[in-house]
Amino acid sequence: MSNLSKRSTIYFEPDIHQALKVRAASSHLSMSELVDEAVRLLMNEDQEDLAAFSEREGEKEISYDALLNDLKKHGKI
Numbered sequence: 001m002s003n004l005s006k007r008s009t010i011y012f013e014p015d016i017h018q019a020l021k022v023r024a025a026s027s028h029l030s031m032s033e034l035v036d037e038a039v040r041l042l043m044n045e046d047q048e049d050l051a052a053f054s055e056r057e058g059e060k061e062i063s064y065d066a067l068l069n070d071l072k073k074h075g076k077i
């Protein structure tokens with residue numbers, strides 16, 4: 001195991017657990033390393049989403065109805 005410093009117990013559905021075991025064995029990584037990487041990717045994606053949301057925070061809001069009308073007006077739908 002790498003520099004992991006905290007231990008947790010997590011529960012998987014049996015099929016997911018089996019798939020994780022197979023993936024770990026075939027990639028020569030531990031199940032913990034795979035789960036750690038998956039969580040890191042998920043949190044990185046969340047961070048990117050939050051950054052995108054912050055960048056667009058000042059944009060004018062438009063209702064769904066108005067959006068559809070604008071798309072129709074411009075021949076998009």
